[in-house]
Amino acid sequence: MKKIILSTLAIATLIFTSCSDDDDGVIVDPGPGPELNIEVPTTYSFERDGESTVSFSGQTTRILMGEALISSMQDFDTATEQSLLDMYANENTPFEDEDLNASSKSVRGKVAASQDYFSTNSAASATIKQYFADLISAQVNEVFPAQTTEATAGVAGQIADGNSTRYINDKGLEYNQAVTKGLIGALMIDQALNNYLGTAVLDAGTNIEDNDNDIVVDGEAYTDMEHKWDEAYGYAYGTAFDLADPNPTIGEDDSFLNKYIGRVEGDSDFAGIAAAIFDAFKLGRAAIVAKNYTVRDEQATILRELLSQVIGVRAVYYLQQGKNGIEANDLGGAFHDLSEGFGFIYSLQFTRNPLTNQPYFSADEVQEFIDQLTSGNGFWDVTPETLDTLSSTISERFTFTVAQAGSI
Amino acid sequence: MRKIFGFLMIFILFVYACSSDDSTPDTSGPLPPANSTFERGPLLENIADNIIIPGYIDFLSKVEALEDATTAFVTTTDDLTAIRAAWLEAYTTWQRVSLFENGPAETVGLRLNVNIFPANVTTIEDNITIGSYDLGLSSNRSAKGFPTIDYLLYGIGVDDTAILAIYNGSEGDAYKQYLQDIVADMQSLTITVLDEWQGGFRDTFVDNDGSSATASVDRLVNDYIFYYERHLRAGKMGIPGGIFSGTVEPNTIEALYAGDLSKQLFLEGLDAVQDFFNGRAYNGNALGVSLSSYLDDLNVLKEGADLSTIIDNQFNTARQAVQGLGSFEQELQNNPPTAFLNAYDEVQRIVPLLKVDMVSALSISIDFSDADGD
Numbered sequence: 001m002k003k004i005i006l007s008t009l010a011i012a013t014l015i016f017t018s019c020s021d022d023d024d025g026v027i028v029d030p031g032p033g034p035e036l037n038i039e040v041p042t043t044y045s046f047e048r049d050g051e052s053t054v055s056f057s058g059q060t061t062r063i064l065m066g067e068a069l070i071s072s073m074q075d076f077d078t079a080t081e082q083s084l085l086d087m088y089a090n091e092n093t094p095f096e097d098e099d100l101n102a103s104s105k106s107v108r109g110k111v112a113a114s115q116d117y118f119s120t121n122s123a124a125s126a127t128i129k130q131y132f133a134d135l136i137s138a139q140v141n142e143v144f145p146a147q148t149t150e151a152t153a154g155v156a157g158q159i160a161d162g163n164s165t166r167y168i169n170d171k172g173l174e175y176n177q178a179v180t181k182g183l184i185g186a187l188m189i190d191q192a193l194n195n196y197l198g199t200a201v202l203d204a205g206t207n208i209e210d211n212d213n214d215i216v217v218d219g220e221a222y223t224d225m226e227h228k229w230d231e232a233y234g235y236a237y238g239t240a241f242d243l244a245d246p247n248p249t250i251g252e253d254d255s256f257l258n259k260y261i262g263r264v265e266g267d268s269d270f271a272g273i274a275a276a277i278f279d280a281f282k283l284g285r286a287a288i289v290a291k292n293y294t295v296r297d298e299q300a301t302i303l304r305e306l307l308s309q310v311i312g313v314r315a316v317y318y319l320q321q322g323k324n325g326i327e328a329n330d331l332g333g334a335f336h337d338l339s340e341g342f343g344f345i346y347s348l349q350f351t352r353n354p355l356t357n358q359p360y361f362s363a364d365e366v367q368e369f370i371d372q373l374t375s376g377n378g379f380w381d382v383t384p385e386t387l388d389t390l391s392s393t394i395s396e397r398f399t400f401t402v403a404q405a406g407s408i
Numbered sequence: 409m410r411k412i413f414g415f416l417m418i419f420i421l422f423v424y425a426c427s428s429d430d431s432t433p434d435t436s437g438p439l440p441p442a443n444s445t446f447e448r449g450p451l452l453e454n455i456a457d458n459i460i461i462p463g464y465i466d467f468l469s470k471v472e473a474l475e476d477a478t479t480a481f482v483t484t485t486d487d488l489t490a491i492r493a494a495w496l497e498a499y500t501t502w503q504r505v506s507l508f509e510n511g512p513a514e515t516v517g518l519r520l521n522v523n524i525f526p527a528n529v530t531t532i533e534d535n536i537t538i539g540s541y542d543l544g545l546s547s548n549r550s551a552k553g554f555p556t557i558d559y560l561l562y563g564i565g566v567d568d569t570a571i572l573a574i575y576n577g578s579e580g581d582a583y584k585q586y587l588q589d590i591v592a593d594m595q596s597l598t599i600t601v602l603d604e605w606q607g608g609f610r611d612t613f614v615d616n617d618g619s620s621a622t623a624s625v626d627r628l629v630n631d632y633i634f635y636y637e638r639h640l641r642a643g644k645m646g647i648p649g650g651i652f653s654g655t656v657e658p659n660t661i662e663a664l665y666a667g668d669l670s671k672q673l674f675l676e677g678l679d680a681v682q683d684f685f686n687g688r689a690y691n692g693n694a695l696g697v698s699l700s701s702y703l704d705d706l707n708v709l710k711e712g713a714d715l716s717t718i719i720d721n722q723f724n725t726a727r728q729a730v731q732g733l734g735s736f737e738q739e740l741q742n743n744p745p746t747a748f749l750n751a752y753d754e755v756q757r758i759v760p761l762l763k764v765d766m767v768s769a770l771s772i773s774i775d776f777s778d779a780d781g782d
Contacts, residue, residue, distance in 0.1 A: 089655055108654040120753040122651055126744030129654045200760075205774045217777075224777060 038290040043244040044233065044282050046226070046289060048214070053222040054244070056234025058105055059191075063238045063254050065107050066183055068095050070255060073139050073176040074167070076147050081140040085133055108132070111186045114194035115201050116357075117350070124363065128186055132179060139175040143167050153380035161332030166339075171378025172331075174339035180255055181343020185311060185350035188235040188257040193307060193352040196232035197284075197300040203293075212291050226288050229296075232303070233281045236261060250274045257310070264310050267317075269404040277306050301354045308351035308360055312398040313405045315344035316391045320406030322379075323387040335379045338387075345369050348394070360397050369393075446705045448625050449617040454687055454696035455628070456610050462690035463505040464602040470498040471595050478591045482584040485575045488568055492561050492666070499554045499663070503676035507635040507684060510628050511613060512604035519639070520546075522553035522594050525662050529563070532556055536582045543593045552590045555664070560587050563665030619771060626772045629699070633762050634776050636681055641759065644674045645730075645752045648740060658740040670736040675727065678755075682723040699766065708769040715769065719761045722754070729754040 046053045069087040072079045086094035090106035112118050112128035142156050147167065149157030156169045168174050195201050202225050209215075211225040220227070240246030240253045251262015265274035284299030318341030325334025348361040348369075361369075372386055373379070391402045477494035481487075502523065509519050531551035535541040543552055550556075560583065565571035575583055616624040642652070643662075648670075650656040663669035687698025695701075700716040708715040729751035733739050739748035767774060 106654065109652070111654065113654070120756050122649065122749035122752050122756075123744060123746040126650060126654075126656075126746070126749055130744055205777050209773065 038283070038286050038292055038295060040283055040286040043242075044237075044246075044278075044285065045244045046285060048216070048221050051221040053226055054230050055220070055222055055227055056230045056238055059231055059234025060238035061100065061103050061105050062107055062110060062187065063235075063256060064097065065090060065095070065100055065103075065105070066180075066187070067239075067255060068097070068100065069107065069136075070176055070180045073136065073179065076144055079140065079144075081137050084136045084140065088133060088136055107183070107187060110191055111183070112190060112350070114190045114198075114350075116194040116198045116352075117190060117359075118194075119200075132182065132186070135175045135179050135182075138169065139179075142169050143175060153377040159332040159335060161330075161336050164332075164336075166332055166336050168335055168339070168379075171374050172335040172338065172380055173342060173374070173378060174336065177336070177339035178343045178346065181314075181340050182346040184256050184260065184343070185347020189307060189311060189347060189352075190350040192232040192235040192257075193304045194350065196228045196235075197303060199297065202228050202296070208293070211288060223288075226285070229281075229285050229288055233285070236277065236281070236307070247274050247278050257307070260310050260314050261307075263317075264313050267313070267405070267408050269400070269407070270309075270313060273306055273309070277303065280306070304352040304354045308353065309398055309400070311344055311347045311351050312360060312394055313400060315341055315348060316395050316400075316402055316405035317341075318344060319387045319391045319394075320402065322382075323384045323391075326382070326387075327384055331380075338373065338379045338382070342370065342373060345373070345390075345394075361394070446702055447617070448619065448623070449614060450697045451687075451699075451702060452614045452617055452624050452628075454698065455684075456605070456613055458689040458691075458694070458696055459684060459687075460505075460508050460690075461602075461605050461610065463508065464598065464605060466690065467498070467501045467505045468595075468598045468602050470494075470501040471591070471598050474498045475591050475595055478588055482575075482588060485572065485580070485584070488561060488571065495554070495557050495561060496666075496669070499558075499669075499673065500676050502554060503673055504680045504690070506639065506677065507632055507680055509635060510631045511609050512601040514631070515604075516597050516600055517549075518597055518601055519635075520549050521597055523555065523662075524550045524553065525555035525558075525643075526660055526664055527551065527553075527555035527559050529559060532559060532586070536579070536586045539582055539585075541589075543589060552593055554594075555662075556590055557587065558663050558665045560590075561666070621773060621775060625770075626775075629767065629770065629772050630775050632681070632684065633759075633767070633774070636762060637759050640674070640677045640681060641752075641755050644670065644677065645736075645748070645755060648736065649745060649748050649752055651749075651752065656740050656743065656745060658737065661736050661740070667737060668735045671730065671733060674736075675730060678723065678727055678730070682720070682727075685719060685723070699770075703766065703769060706769060708765075710765055715761070715765055719758065719766065722758050722761060726751070726754040726758060 044054065065087065069084065072084055072087060082092075083094055086092045088106070089108040090100070090103065093101040095101050108129055111132060112125040118125040146156040147158065149155065151157035151159045151168050151172070154170050156167075158165050158167050159172075160166075166174055205224070206215075207223070207225045207228075211223040214223065216222060217224050217227065222230070236257050237243060237246040237253070238258075240258065241249040246253065246258070250265060251259050253259070261274050261277060264270045265272075280299040280302040284296045284303070287293070287295035287299065318337045322334045322338035322341055325331065325337055345366060349359050349363045349366045351360045352358075353360050369390055372390065373382055375381070388402070391406065395402045395405055474491070474494040474497070477491040481491040505513075506519055506523065513519070528550040531548065535548070535551055541548060541551075561571070564574050564583070574580065613624050616622075619626065621627075646652060648657050648661045661670040662673050685698060686700050687696040688694070689696060700720065703716040703719075704714060710718055733747055733751055736748070739745050742748070763774060
């Protein structure tokens with residue numbers, strides 16, 4: 001009952017809020033119809049004069065750099081603090097893949113670096129960039145030396161999780177999980193939702209005029225606006241098996257956003273979300289080709305809602321799995337889940353609520369959640385009640401229940 | 409599936425009910441001009457006659473004083489004080505004219521020829537060692553101008569004694585020659601620019617008073633915003649602060665070798681940008697026709713306040729924030745350099761005011777694209 005009221009209120013608030021400053025009274029057509037002349041292809045394939053206009057190699061590069069980094073974080077034998085920090089910043093040719101070394105891009109440069117959230121929030125941006133560097137350093141300085149120590153409350157080391165062995169810090173946290181799941185928010189979600197899908201970037205400079213007149217970027221087949229939209233797409237699908245038709249392998253193509261779109265899709269309560277996300281990317285891009293920026297922005301709104309929801313669902317899912325593990329006295333399994341949950345909670349501060357244009361949870365709120373998870377001996381101390389409270393707090397701000405997110 | 413459908417329904421409601429202006433926090437941009445009677449000619453006159461030309465005259469006099477000081481230095485080579493003072497005086501005055509990369513200065517690429525920093529020490533030393541160089545080559549632009557003089561007066565030795573020893577040593581003549589050649593290069597470029605302004609270009613500039621992509625005001629405003637965004641904001645603060653790379657880069661500050669100057673050079677540049685906006689005469693304090701008065705003439709408002717006042721206030725806020733800092737060298741030792749970055753944010757806040765609000769009110773198209781892509 002409570003849920004129904006809440007969501008009714010949410011819808012009422014939504015309509016009310018969204019109309020409050022709408023003084024021109026324009027009614028916008030809700031979607032594409034034949035009269036809008038938007039030609040939507042079946043796959044994410046767009047051409048100009050027979051040449052593909054789709055380009056997001058920079059995003060593919062960053063995903064691959066992230067993969068190398070998180071893999072190397074578990075390389076106890078050869079990784080050093082410097083080698084890992086070099087991978088994070090792409091300095092001193094840190095990768096085995098020479099193409100990555102040759103790239104001017106890095107993971108670090110685009111962490112917490114969106115136009116909408118961080119262009120006048122540089123200190124927060126720098127702090128978050130450094131936060132990941134600190135997690136990476138701690139992995140080498142705290143966890144590597146304890147490789148053959150048995151972890152106990154307050155002592156870093158290894159802990160069994162079924163057939164696997166996990167390596168945790170003194171509070172039970174796997175730093176590599178905190179980095180991986182944290183980057184989904186700080187890099188992929190922030191760049192896609194708060195940079196490339198925002199009008200500050202899509203419409204920057206003469207982008208609208210150029211796109212209206214099919215003026216392409218020098219030496220490229222695409223307009224700047226088309227490219228910006230593609231770059232958002234690339235953070236979800238940049239390493240897909242089929243870059244134009246990524247959903248057949250959704251969830252299997254990276255360890256970041258793609259993977260968890262796939263995981264949420266696999267929860268029957270959310271089945272259909274992968275198609276909805278892909279369709280919104282595709283329709284938005286087709287709308288740019290058709291120079292229909294209203295439909296484009298409607299798709300951006302949908303993407304902000306759905307991709308944020310992926311983060312929220314997985315945060316609650318892992319908190320619930322962690323709770324179940326603690327109750328079953330499977331601490332290794334519980335800590336692994338809570339480590340993933342920790343990273344998704346961190347990522348909440350980069351989500352984008354289309355109704356407020358703010359994250360679903362502010363940085364301060366996220367810090368409060370993290371403080372609850374890490375106080376005292378951290379995961380060794382955290383209670384099922386705390387995990388339930390956190391789960392409800394998070395799910396209530398979205399439009400799903402703990403039960404929907406917590407089960408598959 | 410049902411849930412997804414529900415979400416989509418909500419969105420359909422949302423988009424159906426309202427316009428789709430959902431992604432910019434500020435939805436109340438400047439109002440379009442009701443009935444513009446503004447004449448662009450007087451604006452251009454004030455800028456040319458009272459700001460740009462007096463600015464270049466003053467700058468040339470400072471470059472010539474630097475040349476005199478250089479001649480004196482290479483003759484006696486026993487004291488760096490006078491030439492350093494002349495260098496700083498000219499470098500400071502440069503901050504007053506750097507923003508006018510329009511017309512003659514744009515043609516010769518004045519800014520790129522006198523102030524690419526950090527200087528390329530390898531190229532400088534190679535040039536000096538080989539003893540033959542073409543300062544007109546673009547590959548030599550980072551081996552001349554103020555940053556190279558900074559290196560030659562402060563950076564070639566660990567202290568003054570060591571620096572003077574180099575000028576008095578076996579390679580001394582080569583260093584002296586290079587120093588003189590660089591100063592002469594700056595002088596000759598500046599004379600070229602000033603001569604053109606005092607020759608035919610002034611009238612060409614003022615007469616081109618229409619409103620099109622090639623009209624003087626449109627070009628000037630683009631060059632002005634480009635300078636603000638790329639050179640003042642990014643070059644002097646953003647890049648050293650790690651805004652773009654994610655890593656603090658203290659070795660990219662202006663006047664790296666002299667030290668403790670980059671903040672004051674920044675502030676001088678900020679003053680110049682604000683004075684230009686307000687149409688303040690280069691000599692004296694008289695306010696003339698300006699971008700600010702242009703906006704007032706069109707009665708451009710943003711959230712109920714004059715856009716010109718909002719911009720001017722933000723310049724003041726940015727100045728106070730930067731003035732409140734220690735030297736850039738000190739600030740950049742912090743990780744992250746929070747105070748420096750907070751001040752940068754105030755500098756950044758001017759960008760959309762100029763680049764979005766002002767230009768849309770004046771119907772000027774931005775002709776440069778954001779470099780900060782993927």
